[in-house]
Amino acid sequence: MKAKTDISDLIVNTDAMATLLGFTRQRINQLAKEGILEKQAAGRFPLMKNVQRYIEYLRTGVKDKGDSDDEAQAKYWEEKALHEKAKRETAEIKLAKLKNQVHDAADVELVLTNMLVTFRSRIMSIPEKVAPKVLGMKNLSEISEVINAEVLEALAELSEYDPGMFSGVGEDEEEDDQSVPQDREVGGSSSEIDDQ
Known part of the structure; x- marks a missing residue:
């Protein structure tokens, strides 16, 4: 028997899908109800499409692949905005400390x-x-x-x-802050590092 090379149209039953993903039949049906896996018919799953959907779900945490790129990108920019806000607040506090206001x-x-x-x-x-x-x-x-x-x-x-x-x-804390690699400027001389 010759091995099938194109599996894009391969349909498997619930047992095969459960074996492939390492779940029980009940978990496969639950994933289908949650919209993570797609059923073509009762107990019939498109293999390639569902493997891709499950991997995408593991990667992004988003159920529907159609919305995953937009939602993942929105989530990314939201996290990036929160990170930038935290960096700005930290910089403002450091500046206020330098001005002896805080x-x-x-x-x-x-x-x-x-x-x-x-x-x-x-x-x-x-x-x-x-x-x-x-x-x-x-x-x-x-x-x-x-x-x-x-x-x-x-x-x-x-x-x-x-x-x-x-x-x-608190000057010791300032020196500790400077020794953190990500806080150093790129191209700093080795004598600066040795002094710390």
Whole structure:
């Protein structure tokens, strides 16, 4: 018997289709109901067409081959748009960080913790600093002025905000970002890579 070379018009039954795709008869019928496989008649499947349809379904996740190119392309552009939006937002955040307009929450927590620890130490040192000054004083308003001056000085230190306080925080992360291969510019010198 001579082997058939043209299988474009070959029709197979449900069992043959199930064996070919490695499914049960029930799964083949379910795929047909879902529109993934095409039945020519009850229990009759065009072999070549259905193999192509099933491969296309696996590749794109789209059931009907007629719409698959348009839907797959729409899905691609939707994903590409989401990716570009994420890249733009990341670039905007990096730019805001460079302009010192935005800071990482961890950096803010670290700076504020340091400020509060320093402020606490400053406040706790007031009695020790003021006691010798007011030791011989008997006038309540003079004592109050000395204490008030020390408290105001401590509060003034707390109120001084300097954006430069954040410039040294998180520099290790910046260096880590530069070492990621896809973030490097093409044609960078090898000495730049060695320095990192």
